[in-house]
Amino acid sequence: MLRLAVLLRDRFSIELQAHKCGFDALREQLVSTSFIALQGQRLALRPSGDWRLLDEDAAPMSDDALIVHLDPHLAVIRDGFALPDREMAGQLDLFSLPKLHGPASTPADALGRDLSLARRRSA
Structure with a gap:
């Protein structure tokens, strides 16, 4: 409006x-x-x-x-x-992960980003 x-x-x-x-x-x-x-x-x-x-x-x-x-x-x-x-x-997706974190260029990049997020959360 x-x-x-x-x-x-x-x-x-x-x-x-x-x-x-x-x-x-x-x-x-x-x-x-x-x-x-x-x-x-x-x-x-x-x-x-x-x-x-x-x-x-x-x-x-x-x-x-x-x-x-x-x-x-x-x-x-x-x-x-x-x-x-x-x-x-x-x-609709509840959370649009590409919009939140940006698209990964390769599956290995996505895996590396997920592991780094997990490390930061566990610290």
């Missing part, structure tokens, strides 16, 4: 206070939608102030609207929290 608000304020010079009710309704709509389901979606701000989620393959709207593609914003959030792409949808 914050990324969308900043985008509208900074890039389009839209006064956010006038759209408070629309943002509240959008927040309720987004709470019931999974993060992965938002990928590939567009968000349309209509002149009436209401928001509508649109699929990428949805027909163009017949009335005026400001369209925001969500994928670039979702990518920033996804990368910051190590969340999966749409292609990787399914069960």
